[in-house]
Amino acid sequence: LAKTTQPISMDSYEGQEVNITCSHNNIATNDYITWYQQFPSQGPRFIIQGYKTKVTNEVASLFIPADRKSSTLSLPRVSLSDTAVYYCLVGDYYSGNTPLVFGKGTRLSVIA
């Protein structure tokens, strides 16, 4: 499994755009990049998944450069309710042989 590195914590004010970058230097050809969000005492929640370039949904955008050695989760105009831990995961999920392995994630604190 590709090792991922992301900041331990980040702070942001409400209304700002937040970008969380994840490094995955040894990502393999078949690996996808997936981000999950976890609120205290709740299960992780799928946010977005991508393979290359840019993916956008109603919650976030995911930017992946051509070399795929990093990715950036972008949360537009965060609110207090976006305070959570965000996990970057990398793996060959579509093969069916790679369980999700969570790291420590990035603890985002949104301040009023």
Add this chain to the structure above:
Amino acid sequence: EPEVTQTPSHQVTQMGQEVILRCVPISNHLYFYWYRQILGQKVEFLVSFYNNEISEKSEIFDDQFSVERPDGSNFTLKIRSTKLEDSAMYFCASSERASVSIYFGEGSWLTVV
């Protein structure tokens, strides 16, 4: 939105007792998982289950643990003889395809005393 439901939400048990945690995955999902999270630590993979058998398991998932899908809707995790270090939040999860867009339940908080 469909969801994974887990029971109980909280259970306190004495060390050495057997515990069964129950889960109802999303109805059209074929892949099922158990994860756990010790307080303040990261989410840890325990086991994945597909086609009525274990497909992957971690080193945490030793002989004390077992999983079962006793009928068409429930998915259970049994811990035979609980230890203090089994105290954690246990998350059940399911997905249509292996490890893709996994949906997690709200968790069962297990306290072993």
